[in-house]
Amino acid sequence: MFKDTNCGELRKEHAGREVRLAGWVNRRRDHGSLIFIDLRDRSGIAQVVFNPQTAPQAAKMAENLRGEWVVGVRGNVVERPAGTENSKIPSGDIEVQAVELEVFNESKPPPFYVNDDSEVDEALRLRYRPIYLRRQRIQNNLVLRHKIIQQMRRYLDTRGFLEIETPILGKSTPEGARDYLVPSRLYPGSFYALPQSPQQMKQLLMVSGYEKYYQIARCFRDEDLRADRQPEFTQLDLEMSFVEQEDILALMEPLYTSIVEEVTPSKHVTKPFPRLTYKEAMEKYGSDKPDLRFGLELTDLEPAVRGTQFQVFRQALTEKGVVKGITAPGCAGYSRKQLDDLTQMAKDKGARGLITIALEPGASTVDSLSMEHVRSVAARYFTIDEVKGMAHAVGAKPSDLLLIVAGAHQMVNTVLGALRLEIGKRLHLQDKDHMKFAFVTDFPLLEWNAEEKRWNSAHHPFTMPHPEDIQYLESDPARVRAWSYDLVCNGIEMFSGSIRIHRRELQERIFQVLGYTPDETKEKFGHLLEAFEYGAPPHGGIGAGIDRLAMIMADEDNLREVIAFPKTQSATDLLFGAPAPVGQQQLQQVHIKVSPPEQK
RNA sequence: GGCCCGGUGGUGUAGUGGCCUAACAUAUCUCCCUGUCACGGAGAAGACCGAGGGUUCGAAUCCCUUCCGGGUCGCCA
Numbered sequence: 001m002f003k004d005t006n007c008g009e010l011r012k013e014h015a016g017r018e019v020r021l022a023g024w025v026n027r028r029r030d031h032g033s034l035i036f037i038d039l040r041d042r043s044g045i046a047q048v049v050f051n052p053q054t055a056p057q058a059a060k061m062a063e064n065l066r067g068e069w070v071v072g073v074r075g076n077v078v079e080r081p082a083g084t085e086n087s088k089i090p091s092g093d094i095e096v097q098a099v100e101l102e103v104f105n106e107s108k109p110p111p112f113y114v115n116d117d118s119e120v121d122e123a124l125r126l127r128y129r130p131i132y133l134r135r136q137r138i139q140n141n142l143v144l145r146h147k148i149i150q151q152m153r154r155y156l157d158t159r160g161f162l163e164i165e166t167p168i169l170g171k172s173t174p175e176g177a178r179d180y181l182v183p184s185r186l187y188p189g190s191f192y193a194l195p196q197s198p199q200q201m202k203q204l205l206m207v208s209g210y211e212k213y214y215q216i217a218r219c220f221r222d223e224d225l226r227a228d229r230q231p232e233f234t235q236l237d238l239e240m241s242f243v244e245q246e247d248i249l250a251l252m253e254p255l256y257t258s259i260v261e262e263v264t265p266s267k268h269v270t271k272p273f274p275r276l277t278y279k280e281a282m283e284k285y286g287s288d289k290p291d292l293r294f295g296l297e298l299t300d301l302e303p304a305v306r307g308t309q310f311q312v313f314r315q316a317l318t319e320k321g322v323v324k325g326i327t328a329p330g331c332a333g334y335s336r337k338q339l340d341d342l343t344q345m346a347k348d349k350g351a352r353g354l355i356t357i358a359l360e361p362g363a364s365t366v367d368s369l370s371m372e373h374v375r376s377v378a379a380r381y382f383t384i385d386e387v388k389g390m391a392h393a394v395g396a397k398p399s400d401l402l403l404i405v406a407g408a409h410q411m412v413n414t415v416l417g418a419l420r421l422e423i424g425k426r427l428h429l430q431d432k433d434h435m436k437f438a439f440v441t442d443f444p445l446l447e448w449n450a451e452e453k454r455w456n457s458a459h460h461p462f463t464m465p466h467p468e469d470i471q472y473l474e475s476d477p478a479r480v481r482a483w484s485y486d487l488v489c490n491g492i493e494m495f496s497g498s499i500r501i502h503r504r505e506l507q508e509r510i511f512q513v514l515g516y517t518p519d520e521t522k523e524k525f526g527h528l529l530e531a532f533e534y535g536a537p538p539h540g541g542i543g544a545g546i547d548r549l550a551m552i553m554a555d556e557d558n559l560r561e562v563i564a565f566p567k568t569q570s571a572t573d574l575l576f577g578a579p580a581p582v583g584q585q586q587l588q589q590v591h592i593k594v595s596p597p598e599q600k
Numbered sequence: 601g602g603c604c605c606g607g608u609g610g611u612g613u614a615g616u617g618g619c620c621u622a623a624c625a626u627a628u629c630u631c632c633c634u635g636u637c638a639c640g641g642a643g644a645a646g647a648c649c650g651a652g653g654g655u656u657c658g659a660a661u662c663c664c665u666u667c668c669g670g671g672u673c674g675c676c677a
Contacts, residue, residue, distance in 0.1 A: 031640090032633035047637070067627085084635055092637085109628060112611050116638075118626090119612060123669050176677035196677080223676040224601095348603095348673080447677095460677045558670095569670065 002072045002104075008044015010091040014077040019096060021046060022072040022104070024134070025065050026115045035062045039073060039096075040115075042139065047086070047095040048073050058101040068107035068114060068131075074100040122560075126574040129565055141562045145550040147263045149216055152236055152546075155255050161212040161238070166201040168194055168218070174524055175461055175514075177221035180231075183590035194220035197543050199460060200528055202239040203500055206539040207531045214238040216546070225569045227558045228492065228548055232567075236495070239541030245483055245499055248540055249439055252487060252495070260435050264553050269435045273487070277442040282410075286417020288443070291491030292436045294429035298324050298416045301404065304389030310381035312355065316406035323406040326416055327394045328423045331401035332358040332375070342403065342419060351405050351415040357382075359391060361399040366391045373398065421491065430490065432555050437489045442466070445482035446513065454515040459484045461510055462528075463498040464540070470506070473513055483540070490552055497542030504532040 003022035010019070023041035030036075035050040050062040065071065075096040086092030111127075112120045114134045125132045132138065153163070172179045172193035179193035195201075197219045205213045217237040225231065240248065253273050260269045274292065281290050284297045301323045305313050313323050328334075334342075339356050346354035358375040359366070366388055371379065374387050396402055403419050405412045424430055445465050446455040455477050457463060465473065466481040473480055484498035501507045507529060511521040521529070550562040560566040567573050587594065 027637075027639095029636050029639050030633085031636065034634040034636080036636055036639085038637070045637095049635085051634080053634090081635070084637090086637055088637080109610060113627080121607080121611090121669070123607095124611085126669090174677095177675085199677090221676060224674085226676085227671070229676070457677050463677095568668090570668090574669090 003041075006043035007039050007041045007046035008091060010046050010077060010094055010096070012079060012093045015079045015094055017077050018074065018099075019077055020072065020074050021048070021096060023070070024107075024114075025067055025069045025071060027067065028062075028065050030063065033059070035059060035065075037062065037065060037071075037073075037098075038115075039071070044091065045089050046091045047080075047089075048075060048098050049095050050098045050101070054097065055099050058098045061101045061103070062098070065103075066107065066109070068110050068134075070104040070107070072102040072104060073098050122568075123574060125560070126566070126568060129575045133564060138561060141550065141554045141556065142564060144263060144554050145546070145562055148259055148546065148550055148553065151259045151262050152214075152216070152255065155258060156212075156214050156238070159212070159251070161214045162210055163215060164205060164210065164213050165215060166195070166198040166205075166217070170195050170201075173200070174516075175457060177223050180220045180222050183592050185590050188591035196221050197235060198237050199462065199543070200525075202237060202541060203462060203528065203536075203539065204531055206239055206241045206500075206502075207534065207536045209241075209537075211241045211537075213240075213541075219543075222571075225567070225571060228551065230547065230559050230563065230566055231571050233559075234546040236544040236546055237541070238497075238544070239539060241537040241539040243499075243538070243540055245441070245485055245540065248497060248499075248542065249485060252542065253437075256437060256487065256489075256494070259549070260553065267433050267435050267553070269437065273437045273439055275439045275441060278440055278444065279442065281440050282413050282417075286413040286415070286420060287491070288440060289486065289488040289491055289493045290417075290438070290440075291421060291424060291430065292438050292488075293431055293434050293490060294424050294427075296326050296328070296420050296423060296429075298326055298413065298420065299394045301325050301390050301393055304393050305386055308382065308386055310378055312353070312378070313406050319408075321407045322409050322412050323404065324412050324416055325390060325394050325402050325404035326420050326423070327396040328401040328403060329397075329427065330399055331423070331427075332360055332399045334358065334401055342422070345422060346403075346405060346415050346419060349415045349418050350411045352407060354415075354419075355402075355404040355406070357387060357390070357402040357404065359387075359396060359398045359400050359402070363398045366397060369398065435489055435552070437487060437494070440486045440488055441484075442481045443484045443486070444478065445469075445480040445484075446477045448478065455513055457510075457514065458482065459496065459498050461514055462500045462507070464501050465506075465510075473509060477513055487542075487544070489549075492548055492552060493545070494549060495542045495544030497540065499538070499540035502532060502536040502538050504529050507532060 003020050005019040005021060007021055007023055021039055023039045026038040026040035026045055028035065028037055033052045037048040038045050039048050050059040052059040073096060075098040077094050077096055080093060080095050110131050112124055114131060117137050120132065169182060169192040172181065172191065177196050179196065182192040182194065184190045184192060198215060198217050202213055215237045217235050218232055219235050220232050222231060257269050257271055260267050278288055281288050286298055302317060305323055308314060316323055343354040355378050356376060359369060360373045360375055362373045363369045369384065369388060371384050390402060394402060405415045444458050445463060447458045449456045459482060464483040466483055469480040482498060486496045487494040501510065508521060511525065547559050547562055551559055554562055556562060565575065572578065
């Protein structure tokens with residue numbers, strides 16, 4: 001070993017000891033003859049002093065050191081002279097007086113600063129990833145990620161779970177995201193697909209009697225990227241036999257609370273996790289993954305405006321739509337521009353428009369409001385009682401702003417949900433140190449795909465319908481609730497899971513509702529259906545995004561900061577240059593002929 | 601595929617029609633400095649403004665095309 005001590009672990013107790021350190025030159029302070037080096041390794045930083053009087057040769061060499069050179073130092077740990085301690089670093093009470101210096105490797109000036117957290121162009125972060133990964137911040141993030149995964153393994157191991165690996169080379173299945181394909185050399189024209197998740201594999205493991213399975217599984221989806229979506233990502237994939245929904249939730253809640261408590265104790269977790277049904281989530285928050293760190297709930301305003309003369313509301317109500325609103329506290333003073341921005345946002349999400357009503361602070365209470373305190377483009381259509389009624393309903397006070405959307409039920413919820421988040425953001429109601437988890441249950445089993453004119457699985461086709469609703473599978477598919485559940489946190493989906501179907505007949509019925517012919521079903525899912533004929537236990541599980549969990553625990557707003565080697569938004573790897581063309585010979589081996597894309 | 605934002609010395613920014621022969625900070629190089637810790641001081645070098653085309657007497661700045669990065673809608677069972 002070139003080192004016997006980690007830089008960041010040196011403390012007062014080590015004074016008097018001779019140590020060998022090795023690491024990178026984080027900073028150099030050259031005082032002419034005295035030279036200070038901040039030496040950095042994974043553990044942190046230690047100050048090394050080169051004194052020409054005590055170690056002339058090392059001091060001479062030290063004059064040439066520059067940032068990011070890799071060096072080894074032999075020296076003596078001493079307490080710093082009184083008054084020169086540095087309280088900013090843990091090893092700041094001591095320093096190492098160098099006796100001997102060895103340069104393992106020099107470094108060109110790095111393409112960006114390693115020793116601070118300054119902004120770096122994303123392309124540079126990716127192009128020079130090995131250097132970017134030296135930064136303290138991302139090292140912390142990767143350590144945090146490691147700890148999350150360790151806690152998962154620890155927790156599940158003590159509860160009798162087995163970690164079992166499943167293949168990466170699998171078979172393409174319909175439904176879901178676009179697959180990444182891998183051509184077969186031995187079978188011309190045939191392809192493997194990389195798993196979108198090990199869903200069917202883990203269900204088969206249940207059939208095999210493993211009862212409690214998990215895996216830290218890499219998943220692949222060939223869809224467009226987002227700040228919180230990479231083409232390959234990591235899931236905690238988990239499945240259990242002989243369980244009901246309640247058993248899974250009871251297992252998962254302590255897992256997540258223990259992760260946060262162990263890994264980021266400074267963050268606050270609300271226990272127990274609140275639960276809401278999909279319906280409640282949509283009605284109150286306009287989202288199936290609500291951010292519960294703040295209120296501003298959506299409220300039905302129909303009772304307050306039932307008799308209104310305002311045509312927009314009347315029409316919405318006659319057409320079986322709804323009128324709902326939220327309060328933006330203290331926003332009555334919003335400018336025309338700010339209101340226009342909100343209106344535009346509402347329109348982008350599908351609303352015909354947005355009704356804003358500013359309650360100016362002139363009145364002391366809602367009841368003492370008069371029309372002169374009400375600022376709204378629709379003011380002249382409302383009676384003061386209607387305004388008061390709406391204000392009471394959404395809990396608004398003078399100086400607040402009401403945002404109201406009328407129209408089709410679902411659209412109104414979605415639009416107000418987006419506005420709610422926007423107001424929450426503007427008013428800084430999203431506390432990063434609060435991990436507000438919640439379970440969302442009772443999702444619909446199916447969703448109508450208007451484009452393809454057929455029913456899609458809301459979760460996936462293996463989800464167990466609510467037993468009470470099975471009778472409506474064919475007659476009223478939209479009415480069927482699923483035995484599925486999500487965990488959300490701060491407006492982000494943390495995991496998604498369900499109780500699965502374990503009987504062939506029911507699974508076949510579902511495929512039929514999804515529009516598959518018996519032949520297609522047999523061809524695409526025969527292996528699973530067959531397995532169900534040999535004693536499949538009731539089972540269920542989850543798939544949990546590990547990258548996203550790490551992201552919010554690390555206070556990052558982009559997945560790339562918690563992944564060592566991420567891809568760009570256009571799914572390229574700027575470090576390796578992937579994807580890249582391959583030679584003719586390689587293509588021939590896998591029987592691929594490339595046809596160039598059509599010219600525009 | 602649509603929409604939006606960005607690309608200026610190594611890095612991060614400023615400059616949005618003439619004052620730009622492009623500014624500032626930092627990094628780099630040279631010299632000085634024995635208690636600094638984002639050390640300090642003096643000096644030097646370094647970009648023709650992502651690329652191509654156009655408008656104009658004049659373009660980093662306006663327009664078009666294109667490349668790259670980012671955000672977002674669609675998409676993501």
